[in-house]
Amino acid sequence: MMPLKAFAVASLFVGATASASMASIRAYGIHSVEDLKVVGARTSLSTVTTTHCRAIKLAHITDTYTATTILNRYTKCREIGTALKLFDEIPHRDTASWNIMVSGYVNSGKFQSAWVFLNLMKEHGFCLNDYTFGSILKGIASNGLLSLGQQVHCDVVKMGYVGNVYSASALLDMYAKCGKVDDANKVFQCMPERNYVSWNAIIAGYAGKGDIEYCFWLLRGMEQEDVQLDDGTFSPLLTLLNEDRFYKLTMQVHAKVEKLGLGCEVKVFNALITAYSQCGSIGSAESVFDGTFSCRDLVTWNSMLAAYLEHDEEKRAFELFLDMDRLGLEMDSYTYTSIISGCFEGRHNSQGKCLHALVIKRGLENVTIILNALISMYAKSCTNSMDDALTIFGNLDAKDSVSWNSILTGLSQKGWSEIAFKIFSKMRVENLEMDEYSFSAALRSCSDLATLRFGQQVHALALKLSSDSYKYVSSALILMYSNCGIIEDAWKSFEVSPKESSISWNSIMFAYAQHGQGKLVLDLFSLMKQSEVKLDHITFVAVLTACSHIGLVEEGCRFFKSMEADFGIVPRMEHYACAIDLLGRAGRLEEAKELVKGMPFDPDAMVLRTLLGTCRSCGDIEYASEVASRLLELEPGEHSTYVLLSDMYRQFKKWDKIANIKRLMRERSVIKVPGWSWIEVQNEVHAFNAEDLSHPHCHEIYAKLRELTDEIMFSESENDSGFTISTADRESVV
Numbered sequence: 001m002m003p004l005k006a007f008a009v010a011s012l013f014v015g016a017t018a019s020a021s022m023a024s025i026r027a028y029g030i031h032s033v034e035d036l037k038v039v040g041a042r043t044s045l046s047t048v049t050t051t052h053c054r055a056i057k058l059a060h061i062t063d064t065y066t067a068t069t070i071l072n073r074y075t076k077c078r079e080i081g082t083a084l085k086l087f088d089e090i091p092h093r094d095t096a097s098w099n100i101m102v103s104g105y106v107n108s109g110k111f112q113s114a115w116v117f118l119n120l121m122k123e124h125g126f127c128l129n130d131y132t133f134g135s136i137l138k139g140i141a142s143n144g145l146l147s148l149g150q151q152v153h154c155d156v157v158k159m160g161y162v163g164n165v166y167s168a169s170a171l172l173d174m175y176a177k178c179g180k181v182d183d184a185n186k187v188f189q190c191m192p193e194r195n196y197v198s199w200n201a202i203i204a205g206y207a208g209k210g211d212i213e214y215c216f217w218l219l220r221g222m223e224q225e226d227v228q229l230d231d232g233t234f235s236p237l238l239t240l241l242n243e244d245r246f247y248k249l250t251m252q253v254h255a256k257v258e259k260l261g262l263g264c265e266v267k268v269f270n271a272l273i274t275a276y277s278q279c280g281s282i283g284s285a286e287s288v289f290d291g292t293f294s295c296r297d298l299v300t301w302n303s304m305l306a307a308y309l310e311h312d313e314e315k316r317a318f319e320l321f322l323d324m325d326r327l328g329l330e331m332d333s334y335t336y337t338s339i340i341s342g343c344f345e346g347r348h349n350s351q352g353k354c355l356h357a358l359v360i361k362r363g364l365e366n367v368t369i370i371l372n373a374l375i376s377m378y379a380k381s382c383t384n385s386m387d388d389a390l391t392i393f394g395n396l397d398a399k400d401s402v403s404w405n406s407i408l409t410g411l412s413q414k415g416w417s418e419i420a421f422k423i424f425s426k427m428r429v430e431n432l433e434m435d436e437y438s439f440s441a442a443l444r445s446c447s448d449l450a451t452l453r454f455g456q457q458v459h460a461l462a463l464k465l466s467s468d469s470y471k472y473v474s475s476a477l478i479l480m481y482s483n484c485g486i487i488e489d490a491w492k493s494f495e496v497s498p499k500e501s502s503i504s505w506n507s508i509m510f511a512y513a514q515h516g517q518g519k520l521v522l523d524l525f526s527l528m529k530q531s532e533v534k535l536d537h538i539t540f541v542a543v544l545t546a547c548s549h550i551g552l553v554e555e556g557c558r559f560f561k562s563m564e565a566d567f568g569i570v571p572r573m574e575h576y577a578c579a580i581d582l583l584g585r586a587g588r589l590e591e592a593k594e595l596v597k598g599m600p601f602d603p604d605a606m607v608l609r610t611l612l613g614t615c616r617s618c619g620d621i622e623y624a625s626e627v628a629s630r631l632l633e634l635e636p637g638e639h640s641t642y643v644l645l646s647d648m649y650r651q652f653k654k655w656d657k658i659a660n661i662k663r664l665m666r667e668r669s670v671i672k673v674p675g676w677s678w679i680e681v682q683n684e685v686h687a688f689n690a691e692d693l694s695h696p697h698c699h700e701i702y703a704k705l706r707e708l709t710d711e712i713m714f715s716e717s718e719n720d721s722g723f724t725i726s727t728a729d730r731e732s733v734v
Contacts, residue, residue, distance in 0.1 A: 075104030106139035130166040137170035141177040176205025200232040207236035231265035238271035242278040277307035337373040379410020405437040417445035443476035452484040475507040482511035509542035518550030544578035584614025
């Protein structure tokens with residue numbers, strides 16, 4: 001953290017006598033120290049070069065004080081190369097000259113050069129002071145270089161600056177930003193004198209650690225010691241108020257901010273917008289935003305944009321984005337990635353394409369972070385958009401780990417598992433960094449294709465790279481082993497997984513539900529509550545699915561009704577689909593109809609498809625036709641609806657209806673996608689459908705099938721003739 005401005009200005013003039021210096025610079029219009037301070041505050045490069053030229057012309061550039069002042073102004077303009085040339089020309093450098101160069105390199109983001117200058121400074125016999133320590137520790141903190149910070153700490157102690165408020169403040173700030181908050185606190189506790197910079201640094205450190213109680217204890221300590229509170233005090237505190245239960249506390253902090261006259265500080269009201277949003281009050285966030293009309297910055301707009309999207313207010317987010325565009329604001333990558341993230345739903349596909357066009361129009365098609373957002377948008381929009389995602393990915397030159405993970409996740413979620421395998425293999429061949437998202441996507445593809453051996457290889461690779469502790473990897477492993485039929489290995493993966501969140505619990509419950517062991521799912525649900533793991537909407541999908549599969553209708557209905565009343569989880573579309581399936585399997589079609597009528601939102605394709613299946617099983621062809629017509633309006637290109645309806649008409653011998661369905665499919669160019677089966681043999685997946693002749697070994701396959709069929713028929717005839725299998729033989733076979 002930088003020392004106070006007053007100290008920074010004073011330290012510039014160390015080692016120079018005022019009288020000699022002032023005499024040398026009056027010649028070019030500077031008559032007092034105050035005038036020099038004003039000139040030093042200007043950052044116009046033309047002003048600096050003009051002053052430099054005058055100093056050279058009047059032969060005053062050899063004066064250390066004059067040269068150092070101009071040197072400082074060059075570094076403020078980030079003209080570090082010009083500053084270095086001037087530094088080399090100064091005949092009698094002092095500590096201030098070296099400090100300015102160290103600070104200039106740090107502020108220009110060239111820390112390595114700053115570190116070299118620091119060591120040269122020591123080699124030339126110049127003593128480091130609090131300004132030196134403040135500058136170099138700032139650079140160390142920005143780069144997270146803890147080991148170098150510890151070396152500087154030794155110099156601070158060695159040179160007797162450990163009790164200096166500026167050096168100690170920078171030191172504790174460095175430890176806090178390098179993740180060593182407890183070490184920062186040790187420095188803080190040993191400081192004989194503390195200022196607001198010290199307090200703000202330690203509060204920010206513990207805020208980054210998420211220790212809300214200690215942060216507010218420190219705030220009370222600041223007030224007791226009558227230390228000035230400012231925007232740097234409240235901004236980190238507000239980042240901790242990110243849950244509904246903190247809403248009243250956020251209001252209290254807001255009131256304190258207004259009382260201290262900090263309500264117009266940009267950093268504070270930006271943090272307030274985010275805090276109110278995360279506490280669940282979009283209205284309060286809007287009120288803060290509306291009250292900042294005269295002093296908003298881009299972060300203010302971005303904060304409000306993120307708040308709308310967090311609360312699923314996509315329409316208002318798009319309106320805000322258009323306001324930003326009309327006002328001519330220069331948007332950054334965060335603006336574009338945020339608004340693109342709001343285009344995942346099908347109804348926003350057109351806006352997503354418009355945003356893609358805007359990105360190209362503004363010359364941002366090579367910005368990796370924005371293209372990553374577009375890849376995710378297309379991957380999550382609809383199946384037909386996966387080609388667009390692949391095109392963007394293929395044209396992206398500067399791919400990062402997010403790029404690879406985004407396309408990999410999209411492919412696995414959309415069922416493009418074979419392409420996902422190829423991309424994952426390419427990542428492995430090119431030795432690209434893999435994380436939990438990479439492994440989770442690969443395991444999901446293994447799960448979809450039930451390729452056990454490949455899944456085991458991915459599992460081994462995750463173990464090798466110490467990724468088995470990642471909760472998403474553990475969850476993906478559970479589902480992969482379950483889908484491959486190895487429920488025992490799924491349980492083993494659950495046993496070693498972290499169980500603080502619901503992710504692994506949900507996965508193992510789905511696994512047992514899939515294997516028809518619904519009672520175990522309910523036992524796990526009870527154990528989950530005993531372990532005080534926070535339940536979520538996915539938990540109840542698993543429980544309702546389990547109840548549906550084992551016929552616990554009344555139990556399932558109780559769970560459905562208790563979601564909001566007992567657990568505060570509002571039923572979503574998928575819960576209604578599960579409840580309809582539960583009632584449908586029990587033949588209670590009328591109750592399913594009433595449930596659909598009572599939904600607080602219009603049923604989507606998933607609910608209607610479930611209801612159509614219920615009508616089919618219950619034999620209500622009239623209502624099925626009504627549901628099917630609504631479903632075909634929503635998804636006119638989905639072939640499964642036509643097939644399901646056609647099969648139902650065939651069951652009731654409605655041949656004219658079947659003919660109408662086939663005609664409608666022809667008119668809409670809907671093609672029935674054949675069902676495929678596959679088997680993994682020696683690490684190679686073989687796929688085929690009914691009466692398939694496309695496989696290169698189809699003749700051998702059918703010959704083997706005939707052979708197996710003959711053996712089955714022969715075994716049946718042997719059993720009919722009185723042949724029996726002993727218990728011991730049966731057990732050996734099992």
